[in-house]
Amino acid sequence: MSILRRLPLRRLTRHHLRSRRFATLAAVRQDTTVWTPTPISLIEPAAESLFHISIDVSDSPDLVSSHTRAGQYLQLRVPDVEKPSFLAIASPPSLATARGAFEFLVKSVSGSTAELLCGLKKGDVVELSQVMGNGFNxxxxxxxxxxxxxxxxxxxxxxxxxxxxxxxxxxxxxxxxxxxxxxxxxxxxxxxxxxxxxxxxxxxxxxxxxxxxxxxxxxxxxxxxxxxxxxxxxxxxxxxxxxxxxxxxxxxxxxxxxxxxxxxxxxxxxxx
CATH class of the missing domain: 3.40.50.80 (Nucleotide-binding domain of ferredoxin-NADP reductase (FNR) module)
Incomplete structure (x- = not known):
């Protein structure tokens, strides 16, 4: 009977260790993302269910320099919402260099972070990750x-x-x-x-x-x-x-x- 009692305990212990290890790895991955607070400089309708959003990155030279090629994207977080939204950058890299702005075309999808983003206004602060992806080569x-x-x-x-x-x-x-x-x-x-x-x-x-x-x-x-x-x-x-x-x-x-x-x-x- 002692062996039978130990088996479930051993399985449970392995399961918890594995879950804890994965949770730790996930936390490490999340912690590696550098989030930069940036203000919205413009938000307006671009088409039905689509919004044109411009974000001021003039005070974030590292962000500006990380956008090097069309087709790249980044993560964006809105206040009090943990889940970020992945957004392709609509503006060319030269716009960030010349005007200190990233522009996006955002589709407002019900229940998503993008919908919350489209409901913000000029001056509201969001957080951006570094620019990601290889873009169009x-x-x-x-x-x-x-x-x-x-x-x-x-x-x-x-x-x-x-x-x-x-x-x-x-x-x-x-x-x-x-x-x-x-x-x-x-x-x-x-x-x-x-x-x-x-x-x-x-x-x-x-x-x-x-x-x-x-x-x-x-x-x-x-x-x-x-x-x-x-x-x-x-x-x-x-x-x-x-x-x-x-x-x-x-x-x-x-x-x-x-x-x-x-x-x-x-x-x-x-x-x-």
Missing amino acids: TDKIDPPEDYPTVLIFATGSGISPIRSLIESGFGANKRSDVRLYYGARNLKRMAYQDRFKDWEASGVRVVPVLSQPDNSWSGESGYVQSAFVKANQIYSPKGTGAVLCGQKQMTEEVTSILVADGVSSEKILKNF
């Missing part, structure tokens, strides 16, 4: 003369790091065919429409694609991958690069289409 699609075609795909708030990419500059005006297929439910859900002219001027042809347009819409409808297949324009697969950000299904389907057309998977850039 555009070195893989350089020089422009070797990769004259760059196909960009974004859906919903996935346009956020794409804005950073376009406004960072990747030699679009030196390439013969740069297209952005940007998908949203309707025009009310499509952010950055006021920037389209500037993007076009920089060499990026913007192709808006609406999945649920109204009767007045005469542009592309459905999904971005369908709009791309419909166009069916890849002149030189070996000279083609791509950048993807958005829904998982979209990125997987577009990747499959491009690879089947002969585009190298190494030239299909993602920010994760």
Whole structure:
């Protein structure tokens, strides 16, 4: 009987030791994050359920210098909420250097930290982690003369790091065919429409694609991958690069289409 009594105790002890070890490791990981208090300098609607948020990092040179490439992201905490939100930086690194600001496009999702963030106002203080991720490695699609075609795909708030990419500059005006297929439910859900002219001027042809347009819409409808297949324009697969950000299904389907057309998977850039 003494052996039978010991067995459950031994299992319980191992379980507690294992749980304690994992909890300690998790605490160590959490403690390694450096949080910097920063004030919100602007918050305004960008589209339906989307908000444009600018955060003042002018007093945080380490934060500014940690943003080096379009497609990077960071963690953001709001007061009295332990769980952070992961946000892609929408502004190019040059904006942080010139104006001391990080800009974000935030989707307000019910019950999330992002929803609380979108409910704050100018002057409220949030906490930012250091900038994370490798971003879009555009070195893989350089020089422009070797990769004259760059196909960009974004859906919903996935346009956020794409804005950073376009406004960072990747030699679009030196390439013969740069297209952005940007998908949203309707025009009310499509952010950055006021920037389209500037993007076009920089060499990026913007192709808006609406999945649920109204009767007045005469542009592309459905999904971005369908709009791309419909166009069916890849002149030189070996000279083609791509950048993807958005829904998982979209990125997987577009990747499959491009690879089947002969585009190298190494030239299909993602920010994760």
